[in-house]
Amino acid sequence: MIPSTNHPPPYGKIGVLLVNLGTPEGTSYWPMRRYLAEFLSDRRVIETSPVLWLPVLHLMVLSKRPTQKGKDYEAIWNRELDEGPLKTVTRAQTEKLAARLSDAGDTIVVDWAMRYGKPAIAEKILALQAKGCDRLLVVPLYPQYCAATSATVADKTFDALKKMRWQPTLRIAAPFYERPVYIEALASTLRDRMAKAAFSPDRIIVSWHGIPKDYSDRGDPYYCHCAKTTRLLGEATGLGDKMLMTFQSQFGPKEWLQPYTLETVEGLPAEGAKNIMVIAPGFFADCLETLEELGVENQNAFLQAGGENFALVPCLNDGAAAIDVLEDVVRRETTGWL
Numbered sequence: 001m002i003p004s005t006n007h008p009p010p011y012g013k014i015g016v017l018l019v020n021l022g023t024p025e026g027t028s029y030w031p032m033r034r035y036l037a038e039f040l041s042d043r044r045v046i047e048t049s050p051v052l053w054l055p056v057l058h059l060m061v062l063s064k065r066p067t068q069k070g071k072d073y074e075a076i077w078n079r080e081l082d083e084g085p086l087k088t089v090t091r092a093q094t095e096k097l098a099a100r101l102s103d104a105g106d107t108i109v110v111d112w113a114m115r116y117g118k119p120a121i122a123e124k125i126l127a128l129q130a131k132g133c134d135r136l137l138v139v140p141l142y143p144q145y146c147a148a149t150s151a152t153v154a155d156k157t158f159d160a161l162k163k164m165r166w167q168p169t170l171r172i173a174a175p176f177y178e179r180p181v182y183i184e185a186l187a188s189t190l191r192d193r194m195a196k197a198a199f200s201p202d203r204i205i206v207s208w209h210g211i212p213k214d215y216s217d218r219g220d221p222y223y224c225h226c227a228k229t230t231r232l233l234g235e236a237t238g239l240g241d242k243m244l245m246t247f248q249s250q251f252g253p254k255e256w257l258q259p260y261t262l263e264t265v266e267g268l269p270a271e272g273a274k275n276i277m278v279i280a281p282g283f284f285a286d287c288l289e290t291l292e293e294l295g296v297e298n299q300n301a302f303l304q305a306g307g308e309n310f311a312l313v314p315c316l317n318d319g320a321a322a323i324d325v326l327e328d329v330v331r332r333e334t335t336g337w338l
Helices: 029-040 050-076 085-100 121-130 147-161 180-196 213-217 222-237 261-267 288-304 320-333
Strands: 013-022 108-116 133-140 169-172 203-209 243-248 275-279 309-312
Touching: 013 029, 013 085, 013 121, 029 050, 029 108, 050 288, 085 108, 085 320, 108 121, 108 147, 121 133, 121 147, 133 147, 133 320, 147 169, 180 222, 180 275, 180 320, 203 222, 203 261, 203 288, 213 222, 222 243, 243 261, 243 288, 261 275, 261 288, 275 288, 288 309
Parallel strands: 013 108, 013 133, 133 169, 203 243, 203 275, 275 309
Antiparallel strands: none
16 A cells, blocks of 8 residues: 655745845844844855954944944835835835736745845745745846855855755746846836936946956956946947946945946046936846935935936836846746746
8 A cells, every 4th residue: 555645745836036135124223233244244245254354344344334324224215114115126026026927827926035134035935835835936136147146145045945854946047137128128217217307318327236356357257247238238229339337336445346336427527428327227126226326425426526417217126127027037947847
């Protein structure tokens, strides 16, 4: 007689987990400190030896930076839901993607997590398994691969799986920096913003989150992915001759990828470019780096340097074009599963 399982676990479904960077749980000192401590302790984010870095982090950086960054987050905070905008947008993307994939019935379960902060990746993997997902597709919401972003999502996913007796079959979505649907989504967003602007830009700044130059020198493909997306966006819009690729968000004393966004926008008015538009294709949802750093800090620097008109192109967020991209990624990556 063939034995039967007394308590068969649920199975047969596909879990899709969207993962973005993260956001603090509040803007006061301690929530900011917890978030920054987790983020800046990641060895892929800060590759300096922990023996040298951790004392600096805990004795110097985390004494002042939480208060400074808390003020920035306060300016963009979603007060209605009491959360950072990145969390609001990622949740909306998840709900709309689930609706797009409804033709699969209840076979696909879509959820979301944050790499740093809440909800945690491990928590959501267990929740998807409890719903019967024995196959898992993790989608890092970073179009361009970088070890400090995409790879650390994989690290945290693997950490969770190491503690599970029954692991789901795993796929991690490939970067989509050159996918036609992504390029067209960026192009249509840029065209729409230009159509609504009261001026014609002399220059279009394509700003990317920077990484230390030595990370790139050691083989990280991030710079190449950014350059490829910039070129394809220029070709798709016919505006390549107006575009400048720059890098923002430098931190610490190291040399980062250049040219720097802030230095570039400060220098443009003296070159005769007094009307600019800024787009940040590497961010799949508006967050501190787009809304405050680009939209406030860089805009003020440009205007104070003699600029006249500055416009920020919104991220794809939870618009139809963003869901087109996510649907394209999921349907491609679940080939053979559906």
